[in-house]
Amino acid sequence: MSRLATAEDGRDEVVWADGAPVSDLLGFDLGADGVDRSGLGALVNSALVAHRRLPMLDVIFDRAARRFSSTLRQLSGDNADVAVDNVSSARFGDFVQAQSPFGVIGVMRSAPLHGAMLIAADPAFTRQAVDLLLGGRRGAGREDDRALTAIELAVAQRLLQAMTADVDEAFRPVDRLSLGLERIETSPRFAAVAQETSVCAVAKFKVRLGDRQSRLAIYAPYATLESIESKLRRGFAAEADVVEASWRETLAAGVGEAALDVVAVLADRVMRIGDVQRLAAGDTMTFGPANDPRVELRIGAAAVAAGRIGKHGAAIAIRLDTPIDSRASALAAEAAQ
Incomplete structure (x- = not known):
């Protein structure tokens, strides 16, 4: 009361x-x-936040994991496997507190999104990659309580650049983001792309390089994903690139094989219907000046090019003076059909 x-x-x-x-x-x-x-x-x-249901985001992270595996195999030449461990939501401040001070963070930025996302690797991942790429002893223990060296940072940057390209490809069925790695940081404070209370989609990955395990994580603030949120809510998206490429190839092949009637017009004039009706055998018709040998090429009623008449062997030939007007020819072909 x-x-x-x-x-x-x-x-x-x-x-x-x-x-x-x-x-x-x-x-x-x-x-x-x-x-x-x-x-x-x-x-x-509260540290617990409601997880937004974005079905396509789960698909994107799964595609990214498969691409990560392929990229690591190509770079390391060894067995590599990446799997999605968990997809959840968390506040950005929790990420800052949980991030290891000896890890590396890549800032991925996309102009269409007007924001940034993060890809974070723990120290074990970086040192395993260095061992595999630079010929270190595989399976040897390495200390995790020290800062990364310049060589390790260079290797980490190369890996994160390749993985950023994988994330960009994973988003292709939803939208073209043109993601790029803007920079790498070793301190979470310098990788702050959102406020501490901002909610992010968090995807955690288990990484197995050779016989050792490590972890990766992607942090995508929901504010950054807001412009494509409606697309992420869809339940399914086809492999747009594959479908569109196949459709374009089929259409191009069909258009290239289509037949058109091309007419070479030496001259033309406008006549009244009565004058045409009075024409008889032996009458003479006059057209333009005789000193202009130009010929106009037409498809239907549309002029698509111009040239000069000549002779090639026993055949009449026309040498083009202007390039083919592709737009006019397309409209003429559509009208002819």
Whole structure:
């Protein structure tokens, strides 16, 4: 219950009893540690966030995992396997706190998205990749409590560039993002692409290089994905590139084999119907100046090119003075059909 009380300065103030519904709503209940555990305070301070259902995002991460596996096999020449461990949602601040200070973070930026995403690798992944690419002892233990060297950072940058291209390809069935690796960072503070309370889609991957395991993660703020969120909500997207390429090849082959009637016009003039009806055998018709040997090529009623008449062997030939007007020829072909 609530009551109206009078403060010492004479102003009225509302005092709510403990356990009142409005008290729960606004969050006035302090726990033993002094942290607000109820109402709006609980919502703000909660580390658990609702996971948005974006079916195509799960498909994209699965495609990215398969591409990661192929890329690592090509680069390392050894057995490599990448699998999606978990796809969830988390606040960006939780990522900053959980990131190892000795890992590496790649900032992926896309102009169409007007934002950035992160790809993070733990120290074990970087050192395993260095061992495989530079001929180190496979299976040898390496210390994880030190900063990465310049060589290790260069190798990590090369790997993250290749993986950024894989992520970009994984998004192709949804949209063309033109993702690129903008930079790499070793400190999460310098890779802040969102506010700490911003919610991100988090995909965690298990990586097996040779006989050792490591982890990768992709962080995509929902604010960055907002422009394509409607496409990510779809339940299915075909392999657009494959379908469109096949359709374009079929169409191009069909158009290239189509037959058209090309007419070479030496001259033309406009006549009245009565004059045409009075024409008889032996009459003479005059056209343009005789000193103009130009010929006009037409498809239907559309002129597509011009040239000069000549002779090639026993055949009449025309040498083109202008290139074929592809737009006019396409319109003429459509009209002819």
